[in-house]
Amino acid sequence: MFRFFLLFFPFLLFSNVLKVGKNDQYSTIKAAVAAAKSGDTIIVESGIYKEGNISIDKPISLIGVGRPVLDGQMKYEILSFRANHIVLKGFKIINSGEDEIVNIGAVRLYDSHFSTIENNIFENNYFGIYIQRGYRCLIQNNKITSKRATSQERSGDGIHAWVSEELWIKNNYIEGHKDGIYLEKVVNSYVFHNYSKKNLRYGLHFMFANNNVYVNNTFDDNNAGVAVMYSNNVGMAGNNFINNWGDASYGLLLKDISFSKIKHNRFQNNTTAILLDGVTKIDFFKNDFENNGWGMKISSNCMENKIINNNFINNVFDVSTTGSMTMNDFKKNYWDKYEGYDLNKDKIGDVPFHPLSLYSVLVENNPAVMLLFRTFFVDLLDKTEKIIPSLTPENFVDQQPLMQKIKI
Numbered sequence: 001m002f003r004f005f006l007l008f009f010p011f012l013l014f015s016n017v018l019k020v021g022k023n024d025q026y027s028t029i030k031a032a033v034a035a036a037k038s039g040d041t042i043i044v045e046s047g048i049y050k051e052g053n054i055s056i057d058k059p060i061s062l063i064g065v066g067r068p069v070l071d072g073q074m075k076y077e078i079l080s081f082r083a084n085h086i087v088l089k090g091f092k093i094i095n096s097g098e099d100e101i102v103n104i105g106a107v108r109l110y111d112s113h114f115s116t117i118e119n120n121i122f123e124n125n126y127f128g129i130y131i132q133r134g135y136r137c138l139i140q141n142n143k144i145t146s147k148r149a150t151s152q153e154r155s156g157d158g159i160h161a162w163v164s165e166e167l168w169i170k171n172n173y174i175e176g177h178k179d180g181i182y183l184e185k186v187v188n189s190y191v192f193h194n195y196s197k198k199n200l201r202y203g204l205h206f207m208f209a210n211n212n213v214y215v216n217n218t219f220d221d222n223n224a225g226v227a228v229m230y231s232n233n234v235g236m237a238g239n240n241f242i243n244n245w246g247d248a249s250y251g252l253l254l255k256d257i258s259f260s261k262i263k264h265n266r267f268q269n270n271t272t273a274i275l276l277d278g279v280t281k282i283d284f285f286k287n288d289f290e291n292n293g294w295g296m297k298i299s300s301n302c303m304e305n306k307i308i309n310n311n312f313i314n315n316v317f318d319v320s321t322t323g324s325m326t327m328n329d330f331k332k333n334y335w336d337k338y339e340g341y342d343l344n345k346d347k348i349g350d351v352p353f354h355p356l357s358l359y360s361v362l363v364e365n366n367p368a369v370m371l372l373f374r375t376f377f378v379d380l381l382d383k384t385e386k387i388i389p390s391l392t393p394e395n396f397v398d399q400q401p402l403m404q405k406i407k408i
Helices: 002-008 010-014 029-035 358-365 367-372 376-387
Strands: 017-020 041-044 054-056 061-064 069-071 079-081 087-089 092-094 105-110 116-118 121-123 127-132 138-140 143-145 159-165 168-170 173-175 181-187 190-192 195-197 202-207 212-215 218-220 224-229 234-237 240-242 250-255 258-263 266-268 272-277 280-285 288-290 294-298 303-308 311-313 317-321 327-331
Touching: 017 029, 029 041, 029 054, 092 105, 181 212, 195 202, 202 218, 218 224, 224 234, 224 240, 240 250, 317 358
Parallel strands: 017 041, 041 061, 054 079, 061 087, 069 092, 079 105, 087 116, 092 121, 105 127, 116 138, 121 143, 127 159, 138 168, 143 173, 159 181, 168 190, 173 195, 181 202, 190 212, 195 218, 202 224, 212 234, 218 240, 224 250, 234 258, 240 266, 250 272, 258 280, 266 288, 272 294, 280 303, 288 311, 294 317, 303 327
Antiparallel strands: none
């Protein structure tokens, strides 16, 4: 196995360890990088290092011992990866420069392949990690936070990647940036078990990013949890979308996407759990919608979506739409507002359920009507609509509502 490994990485045969510290061989990281050869490891002892920009143009490992601090002094891109197979571990990286044109990151990868950034702390940076044209890079176990952002325009993203392939982004904590994680033209990548909180725009953001998967992440108290835009074939499973409250906040925003699956997710305490706009051929399967303002808002340009085996519990409105007709399929969902019966005991309601209430249609067209919420007048409206349907589309119906909550 070792021979096989050396066949692809022959420089490891002659690798050395260089030490940086007050009483060590090198007093600066830059000097050690300049002296290093491909495959060498640089050990950096604890201390504060203010060296401007450190550019790495060879495959080396940079390992911090005792959490050394790399301080960008609010001026510099602190580390630049300009080669493949670079490893960065064990550092605290703070105070990067800021530039809205150059997009300065604390660490930036330029066409870097097979590189790893793990177990680092990023604080008070513009962009945390910026990846351009990366391939098979691993970003994991980092804590990336910032308190310097005063607006979306004056802030970068925690992890920003564009035109990249096969990135693995795992177990990171990200807070206080514009987007927690932003993927633009990124394909075949895996976002797993990250915690993205209190970011100014989105916890996770896809743009023109196809064939990606995100699993078991938590998006808590962002302006919107996740936005998936202009993308196809995105897998979304096992995620928590929680506490995304605000006038125009969402747990999940879907804009012009197709051929994707949303399974086993939990949407709780969001203004709107999911907003769908221009969405086609999506499967919503076994998700929990609980304690949201709206469970699903479906624009009239959405079609051929399947909403099957989901729980809708204690939402103000389970579903609303801007259109007069629907071409989406609701089937075998549990609705806590269902008042039907099950005489044959097959656990499926004998009477179809219409999840779209007349009151939600009126609110969609005139938000001021919300003032009548929880009044006798609203109850009367909805009960009248059930007896004599007039405004709500007849085909907006679950023909087989479940009598019991589904186990997600």
